[in-house]
Amino acid sequence: MSGATGLDHVGLLTRDGPALWGVYERLGFTLTPVSRQSNEGGPLATGNRCAMLRHGYLELLALIEPALPDNGVGRMIERFEGAHILALGMEDPEGNLARLRRAGLEIAGVAPLSRPVTDDGPVAQFERLPLPDAPEGRVQLVRHLTPDLLWQPRWTEHANGATELREAILVADRPAESAARLSRLAGLALEPDRDGGFALPLPNGRVRVLAPEVSAVILPGVEMPSRPAIAGIVLGTTDAGTTRRHLGHLPLRETPAGVMVPPSHAGGVALVFAR
Structure with a gap:
């Protein structure tokens, strides 16, 4: 299917991960463990915790090690700390890439992203197609290659x-x-x-x-x-x-x-x- 398949997640960005994560725990969300992100170039400066819902989720993304490449997160935080990521689901990355290129968008290719779900645990993997230079923030299509690792019952129930x-x-x-x-x-x-x-x-x-x-x-x-x-x-x-x-x-x-x-x-x- 070439096109968005749903509302996947919204992501908040911050310099102070523990503070933001504490806010959402006090709001009554059960959060996943801290997870460091990587791409094909190696480890990134960012790490997240997520509030996984039965449908969709909230990503709480922080700069954990600013000396590493931050994949543009620092630039977005300079605007303000808050919601900068809007991700729509997709099923066919290559088909969507071809469609977007036909529409005149200059997209280098499907961008991989991965992160361990728990310390020394299995690695969740994703494929992304970000909208280039979107003033709204990081607006993208995303495909989950390992959805069962994230949507676990222990993380989808919230007080x-x-x-x-x-x-x-x-x-x-x-x-x-x-x-x-x-x-x-x-x-x-x-x-x-x-x-x-x-x-x-x-x-x-x-x-x-x-x-x-x-x-x-x-x-x-x-x-x-x-x-x-x-x-x-x-x-x-x-x-x-x-x-x-x-x-x-x-x-x-x-x-x-x-x-x-x-x-x-x-x-x-x-x-x-x-x-």
Whole structure:
């Protein structure tokens, strides 16, 4: 299949991994162990922990050893610490590479990435097709070669009730341009967003691309330090009451989609737990 197959994950970037990981554990997420990343050139400066959901996941990526190559992560963190990675699933890397080249994108080839799942344990492997020079951040197609290593039951149950990644919300001063880039990468058609702007529908969720005035209604009080950017993430839950009880100590905001943890308490991105 040549085209995006779903909403795979959203990634947050930080200089201080332990601090961000602690924030998400206090939010009620069960995180995978710290995992160092590598590519075909060797070890990278980055390492992550992830909140694996039944569908999709959140990646919490940190600069662990800045002296090593960082694959562009440091440059993105200089913009702001928060959500910079938007990954859509794919099944056919070579077919998608050919499609994107026909569309005029200069992509060198399928980019491999790997990381051990646990210390001295099995290695998870991925294939990526990043959108070159995307101002929105690292927007990419990704294929999991070893999904069973990541989606283990011990990591997919969360005290806050989160079960699935439903939406990523991009805010852009020129939403039509950002939406067109996203559609080109995904190989899928856009549709009008219900609140104004654009939406990319996917089999297991969607990406919304909104102007700042629309985003201000969807995500009240959220202002991004620069645009275009991933401003919000919407998660499905098993039970809204469980979520509210677990997060009751935080300054939650009501939104049209559900209850929102503001960026100041979620690593730089608005985290909405849907009703």
